[in-house]
Amino acid sequence: MKRKPVGKIIVNILVILLCCVWLVPVYMVIVNAFKSRAELYENIFAFPKHFTLEYFQGALKKMDFLMAFKNSIIVTVIAVGIIVLLSAMTAWMFVRSNNKLSKFLYGLLILTMLIPFQTIMMPLMQEMNQFGKFFGIPFKDSLGGLIFMYVGFGAGMGVFLFHGFIKSSVPVSLEEAAIIDGCNTWQLFWRIVFPILKSITVTVIILDVIWIWNDYLLPSLTLTSIKNKTIPLAMSLFFGQYTIEWNMAMAALTFTIIPVIIFYLLCQKHIIKGVAAGAVKG
Amino acid sequence: MKIKKGWYALFTAPLMIMFCIIVIIPFFTGMGYSLVSWDGLAKSEKVFVGLSNYAKIFSDKQFLTSLVRTTLFTLITVVIVNVLALAFAVLVTTKLKVRNVARTMLFLPYLIGGLILGYIWQYVLGDAMSTIGDMTGLTNIFFNWLVNKKMAFCAMIVVSTWQMAGYMMIVYIAGLEAISDDVIEAAEVDGAGFWRTLINIKLPLIMSSITICLFLTLSNCFKIYDVNVSLTGGGPNNSTEMVSMNIFNEIFTKSHFGYGQAKAIVFFVIIALITLIQVKITGDKEVSA
Numbered sequence: 001m002k003r004k005p006v007g008k009i010i011v012n013i014l015v016i017l018l019c020c021v022w023l024v025p026v027y028m029v030i031v032n033a034f035k036s037r038a039e040l041y042e043n044i045f046a047f048p049k050h051f052t053l054e055y056f057q058g059a060l061k062k063m064d065f066l067m068a069f070k071n072s073i074i075v076t077v078i079a080v081g082i083i084v085l086l087s088a089m090t091a092w093m094f095v096r097s098n099n100k101l102s103k104f105l106y107g108l109l110i111l112t113m114l115i116p117f118q119t120i121m122m123p124l125m126q127e128m129n130q131f132g133k134f135f136g137i138p139f140k141d142s143l144g145g146l147i148f149m150y151v152g153f154g155a156g157m158g159v160f161l162f163h164g165f166i167k168s169s170v171p172v173s174l175e176e177a178a179i180i181d182g183c184n185t186w187q188l189f190w191r192i193v194f195p196i197l198k199s200i201t202v203t204v205i206i207l208d209v210i211w212i213w214n215d216y217l218l219p220s221l222t223l224t225s226i227k228n229k230t231i232p233l234a235m236s237l238f239f240g241q242y243t244i245e246w247n248m249a250m251a252a253l254t255f256t257i258i259p260v261i262i263f264y265l266l267c268q269k270h271i272i273k274g275v276a277a278g279a280v281k282g
Numbered sequence: 283m284k285i286k287k288g289w290y291a292l293f294t295a296p297l298m299i300m301f302c303i304i305v306i307i308p309f310f311t312g313m314g315y316s317l318v319s320w321d322g323l324a325k326s327e328k329v330f331v332g333l334s335n336y337a338k339i340f341s342d343k344q345f346l347t348s349l350v351r352t353t354l355f356t357l358i359t360v361v362i363v364n365v366l367a368l369a370f371a372v373l374v375t376t377k378l379k380v381r382n383v384a385r386t387m388l389f390l391p392y393l394i395g396g397l398i399l400g401y402i403w404q405y406v407l408g409d410a411m412s413t414i415g416d417m418t419g420l421t422n423i424f425f426n427w428l429v430n431k432k433m434a435f436c437a438m439i440v441v442s443t444w445q446m447a448g449y450m451m452i453v454y455i456a457g458l459e460a461i462s463d464d465v466i467e468a469a470e471v472d473g474a475g476f477w478r479t480l481i482n483i484k485l486p487l488i489m490s491s492i493t494i495c496l497f498l499t500l501s502n503c504f505k506i507y508d509v510n511v512s513l514t515g516g517g518p519n520n521s522t523e524m525v526s527m528n529i530f531n532e533i534f535t536k537s538h539f540g541y542g543q544a545k546a547i548v549f550f551v552i553i554a555l556i557t558l559i560q561v562k563i564t565g566d567k568e569v570s571a
Contacts, residue, residue, distance in 0.1 A: 012380045015373060019387035025406045025444075026375050026390070044410050086297040093293040097285050105298060114557060116505050119550040120530050122543055123308035128394055130322075131303075152304020155297050185289040214395025216508050217530075232397045236512065239350040239401055246409055254404055260393050268386060271393070275449065279494055 026257065032248040039248060055251035059238075063252050067227065068234035069259070072213060075143055075230060079150035080208045084201055086151065087158025092193055094159070095166045096175075103140075106163065117217060123219055124149070133186040141224045149222070150212055158204050161278065165200040166193075204266075206274030231256055316544040321537045328540070335544035344520070345545060348528040349552075355435070355524065356503040359442050363499050364492070366443065367450035372480065374451070377459045385455070389448035396445060400512025403441045404428065407513075433520040434514050438522055441509050446502060450495045457491030458484065493564040501557055525549060 020027075032040055034048040035053060059065065128139040128149075139145035147269040170193060178192045216232040223229060229237065237254055264271060314316035316335055318328040339345060370388055374381040391399065407427040415424030422452030427433035461484060469479045485492075509524035510516060516531075523531075529549060 008378075012378055013524065015378060015384050016380050019384050020443075023387055023390065025402050026394075028406060028410065029402050041413060044413055079358050089293040090297045093285070093290055097290060097544050105294070105349065108306070112309070113555050115309060115550055117509075118505070118526050118528075119546045120305065120308040120312055121530075122533050122539060122546070123312040124304065126315075127303070127308055127311065128464075148300065151297070152300045155301040155305075159297070185285065185293075189293070210393060210395075214393075214397070214508075216395075216397040216511070221534075232395065232508075235398060235401065239512070246405060249401070253398065255570075256398055257394060257402075260395075261390070264386075264393055265283065272385065272389065272452055275389075275392075277453045279449075279453045279498060280456055280491075280559065 003277055005135075029250050029253045030111060033254040034249070035247065037247055052074060054127075055247040056250050059251040061235050062241075062248070063238045063255070064226070064229070065231075065252070065255050066232065068229050068231045071143060072230040075146055075150070075219075076209055076212045079147045079154070079212055080205055082147070082151050083154040083158045083208055084204055085281075086203065087155060087204065088162050088194060088197055088262070089189065091159045091162030092166055092170075092189060094163060095170075096172075106159065109156045109159050112157065113160070117153075121217070121221060128222070140222045140230060143223075144226060146219060146222050149218060153218075154208055157207065157278075161204050162197065165197060170196055200277075202270050203274040203277045206271050207278045210275075305530065312381060312543055315540055316547050318540040320539045322533075322539040323537075331540065335541045336548070338541060339548060344523075345525075345528055345532075348523050348525050351435070351523070352504060352506075352525045355442075355506070356500060357440060359439050359446075359503045360496065360499045362439065362443050363446045363450055364495055366447045367495065368454050370447065370451040371454035371458055372484075375455055383526060385451070388451055391444050392449040394445075396508030397512045399441055399445055400509045403437065403444075404513055407437045407440070428514055429518055431518055432520045434518060438506075438509065438524075439515060441513055442506060446499055447511070450499060453495050453498075454488065454491050455508050457488035466565075489564065493561065496564055497557060497561055500560055501553060504553055504556065524548065 028044060031047060032044060034051045034053075036050065036052055036054075039049060094106050125140070128145065132139045132145075137144075139148065174196075175188060175192060178188050183191065214232060216236065219230050219233050220236070223233060235252065235256060239249065315328075315330060317330060319335070320326065320328040370384075374384045374388075394402075408429075409426070411424050412426045415421040420425060427437045447509045448568055462551055465483060466479060466486070469483050474482065506517070506524055507530070510522065510524050510527050514522040516527050526549075529545050532538050532545060536542075
């Protein structure tokens with residue numbers, strides 16, 4: 001199929017236009033966050049005539065955005081880190097030991113991925129209450145407890161992805177050579193195997209970051225005090241508390257979208273590859 | 283390779299213990315909770331009622347309505363999302379110069395997350411719509427969708443489509459790019475046009491991507507909660523309350539912990555059945571080339 005150059009340019013422009021239309025909602029939120037109230041109702045699509053940062057300041061305070069941002073970062077980074085390390089270790093052990101127990105546990109991890117969160121949320125909360133009383137440390141309303149729960153929920157997908165990768169592309173001969181050279185199992189895993197897992201590690205990190213950063217239901221059940229709120233929680237609190245003042249709300253939404261867009265632009269290739277790989281293997 | 287038991291335990295036990303505490307134990311205690319009547323307070327007694335919680339579900343009109351509504355929502359959304367995602371994927375796997383930019387832009391909504399998306403669209407379909415209506419006078423299309431029962435339901439479909447289409451597009455792209463150029467060229471030499479190649483060559487070869495996408499959209503749509511909370515809150519007048527929200531409200535708002543848990547278990551059975559049947563059906567149609 002050969003088209004004339006003019007036709008090609010037109011098709012290119014049409015595709016870009018389509019994509020711009022697709023992102024109009026994001027554009028509207030960001031643009032309108034800078035407008036004064038009167039201007040907002042004048043023309044909702046136009047660029048602001050007078051930029052005002054008034055609503056950003058208001059939103060920053062009312063939402064306590066920096067606190068929420070800090071909490072979200074802490075929970076996401078630590079939980080994803082633990083999921084990656086522990087799932088890689090577990091998956092490698094399952095593949096290499098290849099005994100009945102490993103097969104059973106692996107099957108269990110995969111099967112339970114079908115359980116919707118709603119099915120276990122209530123009993124899990126009861127259990128966490130009892131754990132809190134029993135051990136005398138808060139499992140609920142603490143970032144540590146939330147991280148603990150994310151690791152449990154992330155185990156299935158993490159082990160599944162590492163398991164598939166190790167089985168198909170980590171040669172046993174390499175490991176045997178390392179053992180002959182005197183590596184023990186611990187050194188063997190961290191020095192030889194783990195570095196080979198880099199590409200699948202990136203996939204697991206990307207998928208878990210998207211999931212945990214945006215997750216709302218689990219934190220809404222566990223975190224009650226203001227100082228522990230993550231971004232989605234702070235947002236729902238913000239929308240629930242005030243009769244919606246759209247200027248302020250849009251400033252708050254802009255705050256939450258911008259970090260996501262920056263993250264996306266920085267590691268775009270990894271994200272698209274990771275999401276595709278994760279879905280195809282899932 | 284021989285592995286000592288000590289190493290085995292050290293490598294697998296930490297994760298498996300956490301997994302059991304967080305997923306396995308609550309799953310089984312949940313079955314226990316579904317057999318009692320309890321208001322969730324530690325001091326109140328849990329009264330054993332047997333299977334009557336499950337029997338009650340069949341006469342719970344609100345739950346059954348939300349189940350039908352969720353099914354309808356899922357069917358419509360799955361079709362729209364997959365058709366749109368496939369169209370996008372075909373568009374950005376052509377030799378267009380802007381294909382990479384287009385991919386990037388179309389995929390963005392998926393990263394923002396259901397709750398925030400819902401709030402963004404609450405503005406677009408609510409306030410912004412009525413403002414446009416006031417300006418243009420076309421008030422029969424441009425009005426606050428979220429106060430109208432039918433349009434609020436459509437709003438759920440629009441927002442979910444917006445969220446998931448880019449994500450599924452990425453999966454379809456992976457499938458389309460895996461088809462070897464030889465096959466396509468051979469088809470073109472034989473005189474197959476664009477549609478012919480798409481329907482008779484490309485679609486059968488990306489059956490595995492279709493299976494994955496149907497699986498993901500089906501379960502995501504059926505479990506939808508975040509968008510429901512932030513976009514419509516189940517309203518107006520409970521007309522957009524989906525199953526997840528119904529279960530959440532039964533347990534945590536109405537404090538029917540036992541009964542709500544019975545619903546949660548039924549929900550699990552439905553999801554497991556749907557996804558297993560779907561994977562079986564489309565899985566059988568996969569072709570290898």
